[in-house]
Each structure stands twice: as C-alpha cells, then as structure tokens.
Amino acid sequence: xxxxxxxxxAPATIVETVAALAQHGDDAKVLAGGQSLVPMLxxxxxxxAVLVDINxxxxxxxxxxxxxxxxIGALKRQAGVERWAGARLPLMAEALRAVGHAAIRxxxxxxxxxxxxxxxxxxxxxxxxxxxxxxxRGAAGERVIPAGELFRAPLTTSLRPDELVTxxxxxxxxxxxxxxxxxxxxxxxxxxxxGAAALLWLDDGGRVAGARLALFGVGxxxxxxxxxxxxxxxxxxxxxxxxxxxxxxxxxxxPDGDLHASARYRSEVAAVLAERTLTAALERCERAA
Amino acid sequence: xxxxxxxxxNGQAREGAAEPRLSLADFLREVLDLTGTHLGCEHGVCGACxxxxxxxxxxxxxxxxxxxxxxxxxxxxxxxxxxxxxPLQQAxxxxxxxxxxxxxxGILVTTQAFLRQNPSPTREEIREMLAGNLCRCTGYHLIVxxxxxxxxxxxxxxxxxxx
Numbered sequence: 001x002x003x004x005x006x007x008x009x010a011p012a013t014i015v016e017t018v019a020a021l022a023q024h025g026d027d028a029k030v031l032a033g034g035q036s037l038v039p040m041l042x043x044x045x046x047x048x049a050v051l052v053d054i055n056x057x058x059x060x061x062x063x064x065x066x067x068x069x070x071x072i073g074a075l076k077r078q079a080g081v082e083r084w085a086g087a088r089l090p091l092m093a094e095a096l097r098a099v100g101h102a103a104i105r106x107x108x109x110x111x112x113x114x115x116x117x118x119x120x121x122x123x124x125x126x127x128x129x130x131x132x133x134x135x136x137r138g139a140a141g142e143r144v145i146p147a148g149e150l151f152r153a154p155l156t157t158s159l160r161p162d163e164l165v166t167x168x169x170x171x172x173x174x175x176x177x178x179x180x181x182x183x184x185x186x187x188x189x190x191x192x193x194x195g196a197a198a199l200l201w202l203d204d205g206g207r208v209a210g211a212r213l214a215l216f217g218v219g220x221x222x223x224x225x226x227x228x229x230x231x232x233x234x235x236x237x238x239x240x241x242x243x244x245x246x247x248x249x250x251x252x253x254x255p256d257g258d259l260h261a262s263a264r265y266r267s268e269v270a271a272v273l274a275e276r277t278l279t280a281a282l283e284r285c286e287r288a289a
Numbered sequence: 290x291x292x293x294x295x296x297x298x299n300g301q302a303r304e305g306a307a308e309p310r311l312s313l314a315d316f317l318r319e320v321l322d323l324t325g326t327h328l329g330c331e332h333g334v335c336g337a338c339x340x341x342x343x344x345x346x347x348x349x350x351x352x353x354x355x356x357x358x359x360x361x362x363x364x365x366x367x368x369x370x371x372x373x374x375x376p377l378q379q380a381x382x383x384x385x386x387x388x389x390x391x392x393x394x395g396i397l398v399t400t401q402a403f404l405r406q407n408p409s410p411t412r413e414e415i416r417e418m419l420a421g422n423l424c425r426c427t428g429y430h431l432i433v434x435x436x437x438x439x440x441x442x443x444x445x446x447x448x449x450x451x452x
Contacts, residue, residue: 001331008309008355038351039332042312051309055356079345101421103339103346103399188420 003041007050014137017054017164022139024050026161031055032074035100035108036116060166069169074112078105089172091130091179095122095197098181101189111168117150117157117221120191122183124151125222129197129214130170138163151221177201177210178284180277183217184269186260192217193261194269196225198277200237202285208232211245213278218255218270225249225274237282246274294358298323299367307354314338316354317364325365325394329423336422339395340364346402365394368401377401377439386435388426396422400436409440
C-alpha cells in the first residue's frame, strides 16, 4: 500500500505547471487535493513517473463571480466552496455535503473531482446541471470545455494529457429558481448508487421557463435528463407532468448493474430521484414567487 | 530523492527526512515515532489515520509528508493535556466508547474538530460525522454516547489546544 516511486515536481506558477505537463505528457499526473489520485497511487492502480503537485500554485486558489457564473480555481477545496455556496448557491452546498466526509472535503478540490470524472460522484453531475465548463490550459493555449463535451467514459474526459484544469465554472441560477438534490447511498459519504440534481425556473405566467436535470451513478458518465427538460419547458408544471418527465428521463438511461445495485434497480431509483428533485425544485419556485 | 521536511507537530517544531512518496501518516509513525496515528485501509476510506492539518481534519494516508512542510499537524498525542486525558478522551473511557481501540485515534481527532464547529450536535449529526470513521467492534452506539457526554456533560470543554 505504498505508491511506486515517482519524480516529484512542485511548480509555483501555472506557466511552470503547463511546461512540466508539456514535457512529461502521459507520464505525469497532476496532484491537487489528492483524495482520488492518492488512493490510486497507494493501490498502485496509477503509477505515474512524474507527479506535478499544484498545491503551491497560489494563482489557482481563487473563487470569484462574474457574469452570472462562479469561477472556482483548481486549488479551491470543497469545504471552502461549501461555505461560500451555503447562502449563494444552496444546490451546490447540498451536493458538496454529500461528497465524502469533512476530512475528505478539507483536502479535496471541486475542480479535481470534476477532472477525475467518476460517474458516481456529485460534482461532475452538478457541472452538467449548472451549465458549467472546465477551463483547460495547455502548451497550445487555453480552451473552455462545456460540461456536455467533457465527460467521455468512467474516469475519462476530453482533457489532453498536457492540459491543466485551471478552473471550473458553474452558472449561478437566478434567485427565484428552485432546486432539488438527492442521492441514495449505503451510508452518508459513500459513493452514490444513484443521484440527481434538478433546477427549475418559471416565467411570469407560472410556466417552466427553464429546467435542468442531471443524474449520476447511472452509466459511464453523468447524464443530462434532456427528455425531462423538454417535457417540462414551456409547460405549466404539475405533479403528473413532473412524474411523466422523470419517467422519460429514466427511460433514456442505460445503467450498468454491479455488486451494489442491479441495472433495473438503478433505473427505478433514477426515476424516483428525478421526480423528487424536480418536485423539490418546483416547491422552492413556488415559495420564492 | 529524500528531502528534509520541517513542520510543527503538536505544537513542537519537528523535522525529518522523507522520500516524496512517503505519506504523512507513515512519516508521523516511522520518522517522528508518533505511533498514535493508526493506518487501516491506506486509501482514505476508514478514517483511522485522521489528523488535524492547521486545525482541520484530514486523512494522513492521502497527503504526502513533503506537502506538510511548514504546516501545523495535531495528532492524537496532541489532544491530551500534560497529565490525564482530554474531556473527550475521558468521555470515551467513561462510556466505553472503544473496544480494540484501533479506530479510536482517528475518531478522537475527527470529533475534536467537529465539536469545535458544532458544540451541541444532535445524535443524527454525530452519526453523520462518524460515517467517515469505520469501527468494526462497537456498533458505534457507545461512541455516540461518549461524544454526547463530552458535548453536553459538565466538563464539555473541548477547545482544541493550539497546534
């Protein structure tokens, strides 16, 4: 249970980090909070020749709001973002409380969880739900990767080996938007068997102006509930319509079964959680109105 | 290549040699001879190795010793006063909040920080906090009672020592 030997680099700037990644490419791994990578090193599931520790890159430790989005630097720990989100973005605060335990969130970063792309984890799904994006810096420059183009397969993203995620961006919903978050796990802090995040906002006539639904633990990547969103948008919401939308989202899923839950169970729970989170979102819309 | 790591542990300046791949947990145990910090799963699941990093609980098996340079660490050895036990430790003894004791250091350290942030937790909040620390002996019941006793008892003073 000890990592294989590696060369340890601790750059002080983004430029130095990107240069190190350009030099070592596939042989290098970026270390931020380490709550996913270090277990893989300890178990020797990952044996990078070079570890590029970005914990000394002060310019990655930022959190700022601009133009309706929150920009979260690659070094921002989940615990700190949770404190910020409590009043400003309660959906994110709720999702973060479900990430591991306090001791994990004190080290783990939001951007690192997104880049790790575990299909059962909360933050990649939240990135989908909140129309988010990852900002990647490589030798060729910077690009913004929308959430819908980031997640490719379990633990696999469209990031290139020489790219560093410098920040992740989430839209901050309008204040009257309603939200819901739920997951089913064996114990608090365990990886979810299935989870859902939902967002709804209404127009002046009480119709759904916008709907977002993202599900996790239901496939190789987090999945956007596009069928549900389409069935709700421009409609007057009701319990029946939400149930129909949730069923439609679950019907589009192709979850895998494993030791912890069968595929059929996951589909069924996805429908239930989609309905619960959309219902919670609608109730919050109505309270805000 | 070995580096010298200088840090503060339980209020004292310490230093020792570490290869980059050495975990903080192994550094504490094997280099600094502070064997109160236990290692269970070594991949962040069991919580036995939890220590405080600048006052906040973290998994010492998931941090490299070289990353702790310049930081302040509190281990279970740092919880007790010069003689006797801390109020939390005393509550664990009084309520039989341990059997084999392997998980206890991690639970004490985690709870110390938890009670600082939430001095009067509900039973539900205590159980949620404990979900990050595996105990295979007790079934948690007496651990919860010990934490409740520490929080609500007359000696409910669990202010952490400055690290």
